[in-house]
Amino acid sequence: MPEMNTEENHLQYTPERAEQLLQNYRRVLERIRAAEQDHSAVRTEVSAPVQLVTVTKFFPASDAAALLDGGVTLFGENRDQEASAKARELAAYCAQREVQPPHWAFIGQLQTNKAKSVVKYASSVHSVDRPSLADALAKAYANQLSRFEAGEAPAPAAAEHGALTCLVQVSLAEVATAGHAAEGARGGTSASELLELVERIENHEHLRCGGVMAVAPLGMNPDEAFEKLYGLASLVREQVPHATEISAGMSGDLEAAVRWGSTCVRVGSDIMGKRPAL
């Protein structure tokens, strides 16, 4: 099929680029393994190993292919248009090689009208920040599943896990003054609305609340931010015992996040390289 050849050519990468990406990836893994040994905050001997989501945004699918061929299976993206195209290219690449396609975590702000697209490729959404988005994801998942059962479409990507894992993105910024976003805010629900949103997710048949996610606010000490997140995550876990995930930590602050109980770090630039300026 000529179309397949195009995909194949498109995903070619040089051995130098592959080596660079994998070396960066291994360095980040070493940083995570070292941070796991820091028991000065909430980690203990028996804490689970931290997962690494490789954030491929702004970088070509061929880079993801190079990482995949080196054994990396979990990628993150923050914009649907870019993510859906990349996931499709990688799926075709894997089909040719008869290997399992990677998992995609959606980590960015999401409009409800994109839910339809996201459930096709994402096995988790780390950025659920409002009830309307949970509802839209549940509806999109149900639609995709019934089209699959009717033989009209592929199953939702999360169907192999039985439900779409949703993390609630919380804002760690100080309370906003009325009408203005809090300084340094990076999106997310307020702490006061967190438990309600967790409940909303859990009440949807096809969604499962996996835990919480946050980005440390600009200008806030990361340890302070992630300590606060750990407190909120503990409240969530009291309400929903299986919601144990804490998605926190990026290239610049992963050590602080791991110290404060992060179970999943999302790293882009320290693996992929500097993002092109927008």
Ligand SMILES: *Cc1c(COP(=O)(O)O)cnc(C)c1O
């Ligand atoms: C881009 C992005 C990351 C990765 O950030 P780096 O600083 O490049 O490691 C993590 N989380 C979210 C939500 C992002 O958008």
